[in-house]
Each structure stands twice: as C-alpha cells, then as structure tokens.
Amino acid sequence: QITLKESGPTLVKPTQTLTLTCTFSGFSLSTSGGAVGWIRQPPGKALDWLALIYWDDEIHYRPSLRSRLTIAKDTSKNQVVLTMTNMDPVDTATYYCAHRWRGFFDYWGQGTLVTVSS
Amino acid sequence: DIQMTQSPSSVSASVGDRVTITCRASQGISGTLGWYQQKPGKAPKLLIYAGTGLQSGVPSRFSGSGSGTDFTLTISSLQPEDFATYYCQQANSYPYTFGQGTKLEIK
Numbered sequence: 136q137i138t139l140k141e142s143g144p145t146l147v148k149p150t151q152t153l154t155l156t157c158t159f160s161g162f163s164l165s166t167s168g169g170a171v172g173w174i175r176q177p178p179g180k181a182l183d184w185l186a187l188i189y190w191d192d193e194i195h196y197r198p199s200l201r202s203r204l205t206i207a208k209d210t211s212k213n214q215v216v217l218t219m220t221n222m223d224p225v226d227t228a229t230y231y232c233a234h235r236w237r238g239f240f241d242y243w244g245q246g247t248l249v250t251v252s253s
Numbered sequence: 254d255i256q257m258t259q260s261p262s263s264v265s266a267s268v269g270d271r272v273t274i275t276c277r278a279s280q281g282i283s284g285t286l287g288w289y290q291q292k293p294g295k296a297p298k299l300l301i302y303a304g305t306g307l308q309s310g311v312p313s314r315f316s317g318s319g320s321g322t323d324f325t326l327t328i329s330s331l332q333p334e335d336f337a338t339y340y341c342q343q344a345n346s347y348p349y350t351f352g353q354g355t356k357l358e359i360k
Contacts, residue, residue, distance in 0.1 A: 172349075182289075182297065182340055184349040195347040198254070231296055237303060238344025239287040243296035 137161035139171070139232050139244035146250050147222050153249060157215040157232030161242075164190050164210050170235035171215040173206065175228040176246075183228075187235060188215060224251045255279050255343050259352035265360040266331055274326045274355045276341035281321045285345040288317055288326045291354075292337045300339075301326060331357075 143155035155173070162169055169190040176182050186206040187195045196204050205218045215232060229248045233240035256279035266272050276286065284304035289297035299308045301317035304324060314329040328335055336359050341352040 174351075181353045182291075182342075182351040184342075184351065187347075187349070197348045233296075238285055238349070239299055239302045239342065240289075240297070241299045241302075241308065243298075246296055 137234055137242040139234060139242060141230060141232050141244045141247040143230075143247060143249070145248060146252065148253050149223055149251060151222050153217075153219045153222050153226070155217045155219075155230055155232075155247065155249075157217070157244060159213050159215070159232070159234070162234060164188075164208050164213070164215070166190055171208070172233050172235050172240060173215075173217045173230065174233060174240065175226075175230045177225075177228040180228075185230075186217060222251045227251045254348055255282060255346060255350050257341055257343055257350050257352040259339075259341055259355050261355060262353065263356040263358060265358045267360045268331050268333055270331045270360075272328045272331055272357065274339055274357075276319075276324045276326070276352050278322045278324075278343055278345075282343045282345035284320045285343055286317070286319070286324045287342045287344065288315075289340045289342065290335075290337045291340065297340060328357075333359075 139159040172187040173185040188206045203220045208215045229246040231246045232244045234242040258277045260275045286304045288301040291297040300311050305317045316327050339355045
C-alpha cells in the first residue's frame with residue numbers, strides 16, 4: 136500500500152525559504168519508473184503542478200517557478216524534499232506530494248497548508 | 254505550456270442525473286489526460302487515466318472519452334457522494350497542467 140505524507144512549517148515569513156518533506160512508503164525511488172511530484176492549491180483555487188523527480192534523478196519544474204524551486208530525493212529515508220525560496224503571500228497554499236504513475240498522480244498525501252505572512 | 258480549459262465551471266444536478274464535464278487542451282495531447290475528484294479538505298483522487306482508463310476501485314458510473322484536444326468525463330447516474338469538484342490534467346508534456354475545475358453541486 137502506497138502512502139505519502141507532507142511535513143514542514145505551517146507559517147513562513149515573506150522572503151523566507153520554505154522546505155517541505157514528503158515521506159512515503161509502499162514504493163521505492165530507487166526502482167525504475169518511480170517518481171514523486173509536488174502540487175499546490177491556493178485556498179479556493181485550482182491545482183498547480185510544481186515539480187517532479189524520477190528514480191534516476193531526472194527532474195522537471197514548473198517553468199515560471201524554476202528559479203525558486205529545488206526538488207531532491209533521499210532514497211535511504213524514502214523522502215523527497217521541495218524547497219521554495221523567496222516566499223510571498225501569493226504562495227499561500229496547501230502543498231501536496233503525490234506518486235506519479237503513467238503521468239498521473241494515483242496516490243496523494245493529505246496535504247499541508249502553508250501560510251505566508253509577516 | 255498547454256492550457257486546459259474545463260466547462261462548465263459549475264453545474265447543478267440531482268441524484269440519478271447523467272452529467273458530462275468537458276476539458277479542452279490548447280494543443281493536441283493524444284490520450285494523455287486524467288480526471289480527478291476532490292472533496293472539501295481532501296486530496297484529489299484519480300478517477301480516469303489516459304483518457305479512458307478507469308482507475309482501480311472507481312465505480313463504473315464514471316467514464317472518460319476523447320483524444321487530441323477534447324475530452325469528457327461522464328457520470329452516468331449521480332450518487333450523493335459524487336458532489337465534489339472535478340479537475341482534468343494533461344500528462345503529454347511538461348509542465349503538467351490542470352484545468353480550473355468544475356464544481357458539481359446538488360440541485
């Protein structure tokens with residue numbers, strides 16, 4: 136059974152760096168084909184895909200946020216970490232990590248609400 | 254980026270009704286489209302993958318069709334638990350993109 140769970144701060148100040156950790160089980164990111172993505176959802180708004188990392192370290196970012204995002208994996212801990220620099224109030228959202236399967240996200244974490252405010 | 258446009262943005266329907274939601278891509282994406290259901294305060298749930306594939310455990314009243322630029326999600330007979338927001342997502346190319354959502358409300 137695949138599970139994922141996000142962890143990190145619930146409140147960050149403008150200009151700070153956000154670091155979120157996705158801890159997963161039920162699959163391995165050292166196995167061919169494995170991939171984990173990050174998606175966010177501002178309150179009352181639609182889903183936005185942010186980044187994706189594959190088992191072989193292939194990485195993709197949302198182009199408009201590429202300069203601010205870093206995604207990395209720690210296969211020994213079954214974790215994927217997303218960092219986003221220079222946080223702004225418009226980055227307030229629920230951040231989800233999810234398991235990628237055939238291009239789609241079949242298992243999701245519960246999400247973590249991150250508020251950006253001074 | 255490939256833009257995904259859903260219609261309608263919201264729809265009111267009754268239990269037992271047949272409902273169709275449309276998703277249009279700004280360029281051809283072959284069959285690389287998924288549909289998700291999201292209930293308030295919950296993570297999205299994958300319903301349909303690759304345009305027409307029914308995800309394991311999803312009731313057969315949900316179906317997907319289409320290819321190229323135009324896709325539909327159909328719920329054949331609405332059940333009370335189906336009232337939620339639905340999103341499409343293209344996986345043809347990066348960046349992956351989602352539609353703006355369709356809120357399905359009880360009439």
